[in-house]
Structures are given as structure tokens and as C-alpha cells.
Amino acid sequence: MKRLLTITALAIVLALVPARRGHTQTDVTFTKIGEEVNQKVIKVFGAGGFKGLASYGSGVLIDKEGHFLTINSHILDTRDLRIHTYDGTKHHCDVVCREPELDVALCKIKWGARQGEIEHYFDLQTAFKRPPLPTGTNVLAFNNMFQLAVRDDAMTMQRGVVASYAPLYGRIGVFDAAYRGNVYVIDAITNNPGSGGGAITTRKGELIGLIGKELRNELTNTWINYAIPLNAYTEVPDKDGKKIRVSIADMVKLKENYRPAPKRELAKNTSYHGIILVPNVVERTPPYVEEILPGSPADRATTKLKPDDLIVYVEGLPVPDINSFNNILATYGPGAEIKLEVQRGDKLTSVTVKLDKPIGTSKK
Numbered sequence: 001m002k003r004l005l006t007i008t009a010l011a012i013v014l015a016l017v018p019a020r021r022g023h024t025q026t027d028v029t030f031t032k033i034g035e036e037v038n039q040k041v042i043k044v045f046g047a048g049g050f051k052g053l054a055s056y057g058s059g060v061l062i063d064k065e066g067h068f069l070t071i072n073s074h075i076l077d078t079r080d081l082r083i084h085t086y087d088g089t090k091h092h093c094d095v096v097c098r099e100p101e102l103d104v105a106l107c108k109i110k111w112g113a114r115q116g117e118i119e120h121y122f123d124l125q126t127a128f129k130r131p132p133l134p135t136g137t138n139v140l141a142f143n144n145m146f147q148l149a150v151r152d153d154a155m156t157m158q159r160g161v162v163a164s165y166a167p168l169y170g171r172i173g174v175f176d177a178a179y180r181g182n183v184y185v186i187d188a189i190t191n192n193p194g195s196g197g198g199a200i201t202t203r204k205g206e207l208i209g210l211i212g213k214e215l216r217n218e219l220t221n222t223w224i225n226y227a228i229p230l231n232a233y234t235e236v237p238d239k240d241g242k243k244i245r246v247s248i249a250d251m252v253k254l255k256e257n258y259r260p261a262p263k264r265e266l267a268k269n270t271s272y273h274g275i276i277l278v279p280n281v282v283e284r285t286p287p288y289v290e291e292i293l294p295g296s297p298a299d300r301a302t303t304k305l306k307p308d309d310l311i312v313y314v315e316g317l318p319v320p321d322i323n324s325f326n327n328i329l330a331t332y333g334p335g336a337e338i339k340l341e342v343q344r345g346d347k348l349t350s351v352t353v354k355l356d357k358p359i360g361t362s363k364k
Helices: 002-038 125-131 246-257 320-329
Strands: 041-045 056-061 069-073 081-085 089-098 104-109 137-144 156-167 182-186 199-202 207-211 215-217 222-224 226-229 231-236 243-247 274-279 289-292 312-313 337-344 347-354
Touching: 002 156, 002 199, 041 089, 056 207, 069 207, 069 246, 089 246, 104 246, 125 207, 125 246, 137 182, 137 207, 231 312, 274 312, 312 320
Parallel strands: none
Antiparallel strands: 041 056, 041 081, 056 069, 069 104, 081 089, 089 104, 137 156, 137 199, 156 182, 182 226, 199 207, 207 226, 215 222, 231 243, 274 289, 312 337, 337 347
């Protein structure tokens, strides 16, 4: 019996040895990748220092001349923009161009009379051509969250997974984000103070995106961790209504000659639904229905709204108060069909309303 127990114990020990070797090899691989990527990311310091406005951030070097990409934020609004590279060298920098629609800025090291060169940087031409990563792909994040690194300290490295690749904006008033294109939603807590502008890479250290800002869903008070892809672009209407395409690739190519897209005007109060809510007398008044105007889109709905109905969801988004309801409805134009979920007694009822043009507006 003792002999059998000894053989069994020995077999278990031998079975565990390969697993431990494999784990060690993985750690060595990640350490090597971390060291390589750390040489290409930088700590950015500028304006801020007040509550909720950190004076530090992150960036990625993209060429030997000293250009780097970061997030377009208040940190850049200073004459004393500085960076620290991996070896502890301190440089002063200038903002070359910004694109508010992409939430990205291009900056450059000020070399002065003595021109220098950057030895380690990301290959953007390859990054621009890289297709979107599928959901479930393992990724690495490199950033200076909470200003844990200065001078030659290593940047924070995190492991995460691509949870989705989808548009960030959803609805204006849901996420307060300037960029409205596709983003990588990361299953890791990457978007912290100081993380914006950091690198998201593959497990091989290949750059795929920039860590975005800290964004909170104002309706559910939840935070989103996302990264802007390097091949990101968006289309913005100009003053004549024509679509203008802007991209990070254009910013990098044109540099000082780049001109940002015209500021987008938010279309609000362009539709009519005919729902009268109770008076908005407190900060978070629940959206109870008071009445429905006769002949309005809500009155023509197949399922009628009734007084004292509580609107709980609009197109699946929770609406805890009247302001949230108005903000979401303001993003839909005439002709759009919106699905409302209302609480009537102890049951939820679905109501679909097709919005119309505001009263007094031509139907043409």
C-alpha cells in the first residue's frame, strides 16, 4: 500500500513539472515584449493638476524625428509640454496638429539647435494596414496610469482581451466622447488617470491602438475601457453638407499641413413625439407621462401611452430622469422609430413611436 502511494505521489510531481516550465516560459516572453514596447512609449506631462484634471498622460513614438501620438486633451494646453523616455531623458515638445473628431493629437520633440534621433519607435505603416482584431484576442496595454512612472521607470503593462469592436458613440448624451467611430472595447481596467494615449498591442508587441480617455456612461454610471484603432477614421459634414473623411493616417502624413475637420454641430430638438412629462422640478425627476397631445406621433402609436406611465427604457437604454430622456430623444431625427419600455402598474409595456417633424415645420 505504501509503495502504491509513493508511486502515485511521484507521478503527480512529474506531471506538474512541465506545467511549471511552460508558465515560466510565458513570463519570460511577456517580460521581453514588455521591455521592447516600453522603449517606444513615453510619459507625457503638461497642463492640469486640479481635481479631475490629471497633469500627466501617455504617448507612443512613431518615427526617428521624435513625433508621437497621444490623446487630444487638456494636458496639451500648455507652453511647457514635456515627455520622459524609457531611458530617463527629458524632452520639451510642441503640438503639431490635433483632430478633435478623432480625439487624437500629433506632437513632436523640440530638439533645438542639436538635432537628435529616436532609436525605438512603432512602425505605423504596418499598423495602418493591420485588420481589426477579432473578439477574444489577447492584448497588452502600456500606460502611465496614476503617474506610477517618471523618468526611466517602466510603464505599467496590463493583460486584457478584446471584448468587442464597435462604434463608441452609441447615442450622444450616453457617452461624452468626441470620437464616434469604431473602438476596441477592452476587458481590462485600462482607462485610468494618466492612461490616455498609451499603447494597446498584440501579444507580440504590435501596435493596434491608443488608449482613450476616461469615459463614464452618464445613465448607468459605469465606465468603459476602450482604445482608438490606429486605422481609425470618421466622416464629418462640412459647411456645404459634404462628407469629409478624417483619419490618423492623414494626420501623420500631413503633419504641420494638416487641417482639422470643421466642428460638428449637434442636431437637437429636430423631432416631435407629443409626450408631455411631469414638471422637471428636482434634479432627477423620474420621466412619468402626464399627458399625450392629440394627433401626435405618440397618440398615433398602436399601443397607447397613458398618464402615470413611467418611461424606463428608450431603445434599451435606461432613463432614470427627465433630462436623460430629453438628451436621448434629441439625437433622433424625424421618421425614426423609437421603442419605449414603460412601467404600467407592475408590468413593463412596449410602445413604438414614429417621430415627426416639429410643429410648424414644412413636411417637405
